Amino acid sequence: MSRDFLLPDLGEGLTEAEIVAWLVAPGDTVAIDQPVVELESAKSVVQLPCPYAGVVERLGGEVGEVLHEGAVLLSLESSGAETDAVATSARPAVIGADAEVTAEEAGSGAVLVGYGTMASEATVRAADAPARFGRRGAARAGTTSPPALDPSRRSPVVSPIVRRLARQNGFDASRLEGSGPDRLVLRRDVEDYAALQARRASKSDGAATSGAASERPVPASAPLDSAAAPGRAVDQRIPLDRMRRAAAAQFTRSRREIPDATVWLDVDASRLVEARRELLAATGERFGLSALLASFVVAGLRRHPLLNSSFDAEREEIVQHGAVHLGIATQSPRGLLVPVVANADTLGLRGLRDAISALPDEVAAGRAQLRGGTFTLNNYGALGVDGSAAIINHPEAAMLGVGRLIERPWVVGGAVVPRTVTELTLSFDHRVCDGAEAAALLTFVAGCIEHPISLIAAV
Numbered sequence: 001m002s003r004d005f006l007l008p009d010l011g012e013g014l015t016e017a018e019i020v021a022w023l024v025a026p027g028d029t030v031a032i033d034q035p036v037v038e039l040e041s042a043k044s045v046v047q048l049p050c051p052y053a054g055v056v057e058r059l060g061g062e063v064g065e066v067l068h069e070g071a072v073l074l075s076l077e078s079s080g081a082e083t084d085a086v087a088t089s090a091r092p093a094v095i096g097a098d099a100e101v102t103a104e105e106a107g108s109g110a111v112l113v114g115y116g117t118m119a120s121e122a123t124v125r126a127a128d129a130p131a132r133f134g135r136r137g138a139a140r141a142g143t144t145s146p147p148a149l150d151p152s153r154r155s156p157v158v159s160p161i162v163r164r165l166a167r168q169n170g171f172d173a174s175r176l177e178g179s180g181p182d183r184l185v186l187r188r189d190v191e192d193y194a195a196l197q198a199r200r201a202s203k204s205d206g207a208a209t210s211g212a213a214s215e216r217p218v219p220a221s222a223p224l225d226s227a228a229a230p231g232r233a234v235d236q237r238i239p240l241d242r243m244r245r246a247a248a249a250q251f252t253r254s255r256r257e258i259p260d261a262t263v264w265l266d267v268d269a270s271r272l273v274e275a276r277r278e279l280l281a282a283t284g285e286r287f288g289l290s291a292l293l294a295s296f297v298v299a300g301l302r303r304h305p306l307l308n309s310s311f312d313a314e315r316e317e318i319v320q321h322g323a324v325h326l327g328i329a330t331q332s333p334r335g336l337l338v339p340v341v342a343n344a345d346t347l348g349l350r351g352l353r354d355a356i357s358a359l360p361d362e363v364a365a366g367r368a369q370l371r372g373g374t375f376t377l378n379n380y381g382a383l384g385v386d387g388s389a390a391i392i393n394h395p396e397a398a399m400l401g402v403g404r405l406i407e408r409p410w411v412v413g414g415a416v417v418p419r420t421v422t423e424l425t426l427s428f429d430h431r432v433c434d435g436a437e438a439a440a441l442l443t444f445v446a447g448c449i450e451h452p453i454s455l456i457a458a459v
Contacts, residue, residue, distance in 0.1 A: 001077070001078045002057060002075055002076065002077050002078075003052050003054065003075070003076050003078070004072045004074075004075050004076075005036075005050050005051070005052055005072070005073045005074050005075070005076060006070055006071065006072060006073065007067050007068070007069055007070060007071050007072075007073050008069070009069055016066055016067065016068045016069070017039040017040060017066070017067060018039065018040045018064065018065070018066045018067075019037060019038075019039060019061050019062065019063050019064065019065050019066075019067065020037075020038040020039060020040050020063070020156075021037070021038040021063060022036070022037055022038075022059055022063065023035055023036050023037055023038065023047065024036045024037075024056050024074070025056065025059075026056050026057060026058055026059065027055065027056060028055070028056045029054070029055050029056075030050050030052070030053060030054060030055070030056060030076060031053050032050070032051065032052065032053045033049045033050070033051070034049060034050055035047035035048060035049045035050075036048065036049070036050045036056075036073070036074060037073060037074070039067075048073070050074070050076070052076050053076075053078070054076030054077050054078045055076065055077045055078075056074055056075075056076060057074075057075040057076060057077050058074065058075050059073075059074050060072040060073045060074050060075070061073075146196060147176055147177070147189060147192045147193040147196060148176075148177070148193075149171055149172075149175040149176060149193070150175055150176075150177070151175060153174070153175050153176070153177065154174050154175075155173075155174050155175070155176060155177060155178045155183050155184070155185050156174075156178065156183065156184045156185065157173045157174050157178075157184075157185045162185055162186065162187050162189075162190055165187065165190045165191070165194075166190045166193075166194075169190070169193075169194040169197065170197075171193070171197075173185045173189075173190055176189050176190070176193055177189075241334075243334045243335055243337075244334075244335050247335055247336060247337075250393070250394060251391050253394050254391050254392050254393065254394040255391060257313065257394060258311075258392050258394060258429050258431075259429065259430045259431060260391075260392050260427050260428065260429060260430065261427070261428060261430045261435065261438070262389065262390075262425060262426065262427045262428075263425075263426050263428075263435060263438050263439050263442055264387060264423060264424060264425040264426070264442075265423070265424050265442055265443065265446050266421055266422075266423050267421065267422055267423070267424055267446045267449050267450060268410055268412075268419045268420070268421055268449075268450050269405055269420050269421060269422045269449050269450075270419045270420045271449075271450060271451065271452055271453075272289070272292065272420075272449050272450075272452045273405070273420050275292070275452040275453055275456060276289070276292070278453075279456070285350075287349065287353055288353065288356070288357070289379070289402075289405075290328065290356050290377070290379050291349065291352050291353035291356050291357075292349075292452065292456070293377060293379065293402060293445075293449075294326060294328070294341070294344065294352045294356060294377055295348075295349050295352055295455070295456070296444075296445045296448035296449065296452075296455065297326065297375065297377055297400055297445060298324050298326065298344050298345050298352070299444075299448065299455060300441045300444040300445050300448070301324050301345070301375060301441070302324075302345065303440075303441075303444060304437060304440055304441040304444070305320055305321075306318075306320060306397075306432060306433045306437055307375065307397060307398045307428065307432075307433060307437065307438065307441050308320065308321050308324055308374050308375050308397075309321060309374070309397045309432050309433075310374070310395040310396060310397055310432075311395065311397060311429055311431050311432055318397075318431075318432050321374040323342075323343050323345060323346075323374070324343070324344045324345040324374055324375060325340050325341070325342050325343065325344065325372050325373050325374045325375075326340065326341045326344035326373065326374075326375055326376075326377060327339070327340050327341075327373030327374075327375065327376035327377070327393055327396070328340075328341060328356055328359055328376070328377055328379075329376055329377070329378035329379070329380070329399075330359060330360065330363060331382075331383070332360070332363050332364070333364075334363070337363055337368070337370060338370065338373060338376055338393055339359045339362060339363055339368035339369060339370060340368075340369045340370065340371070340372055340373040341355045341356065341359075342369060342372070349456065373393060373396055374396060375396055375397075375398055375399070375400075376392075376393045376396060376398075376399040376400070377399075377400055377402070378390055378399055378400065378401045378402070379401075379402045380401055380402070380403065381402050381403045381404035381405060381422060382404075384404055385403060385404060386403040386404060386406075386423045387401065387403050387423050387425050388401050388403075388425060389427070390425065390427045391427075392427050392428070392429060396429075397428060397429040397432040397433070398426060398427065398428040398429065398432075398438070398441075399426070399427050399428075400424065400425070400426050400441075400442075400445065401424070401425040401426075401427070402422060402423075402424060402425075403422050403423035403424075403425070404422065405420050405421070405422050406420070406421060406422075407419065407420055407421070408421045422449070424442055424445060424446055424449075426438050426441065426442045
């Protein structure tokens, strides 16, 4: 009885694979779960075990041919009563809509590339077996010949990192002779050749100064010794102090762990500027923009408390905080810091103004509270920019950024007039809320900026 072994579902959205090498030939006897072919998908090179037993009648493709899911890999003829019985019952569970016998019931779990329910060992390719990259040969490791490129060579390169490293140094990794199994190009091969290029480039620079022709051009990414050339500016290394190291670690963790999204909105802030002047005239007190914006944020978080949260990844829970501990992003001589105004929701406008005004002195004296924030306000408009793709301050769930105040043409009552405009940007953790909740907070703060008096009177 003849049976076809079809290329199964490769998983992870992969639908095709290239034949790298056959591990069997027509006439060979194959056991259940014996690897029969090496395939390369977009992910890796793997050996595929066969879920049937029998004698190979024909192979389904040549080395280098690309096969799609469901194509015939090889055809088998059952051999003997025992293998015939197994072959009759064995059927891959994921191939064909009429499959009724599961792979586990048939004794084989070889339904995906590189997987199986029975213990099996990788098959060693014979020395004369046909393969995409030529016959199996001794590795280059241990030889004394320097690495060299050969335009006619096509060595196997499996690792994307190895490919990228070679491209960064201006060459194709497959043109090297690899030192791995079957002349596979490894990272050390690329690094060795890149180092050789750098040495040649350095010698070439020296020869050029004496009138000699250069041996080869310097690759764009090859390291250069800038101190070797007279008059050339030298590189400098700037060590990070403790504060900057902590900030770098915080930024890295935020980018690594938080799936952030951003919404933004242009806002007419003309009335906010006028409100500041009116407050000064009415009370004799000055209120900075940061204090007014902070009061709007606190009021918004009362209405949309989900943004005043953090995400507990270990327990897969959203922690909605009862108090608003407002972080104020501050540029200081020690770098970017986020001192926290504790219990900002209880302070009122004057309390917020006084607490925010005291932050620079507290930062300079080392007394500022730098942990425990639940939401951050970042007024980067003071730096002269309109917007920013801000990094959320982990473990908080959101950050509001405010751009510079600038006069722009604005449509008011059907007429284009100059107005003072700013841009609001809200970055938020998409695990905590969706865009609708984030937009609701953003538009609330925008409404406060456009109509500030009513809210200021309430706080």
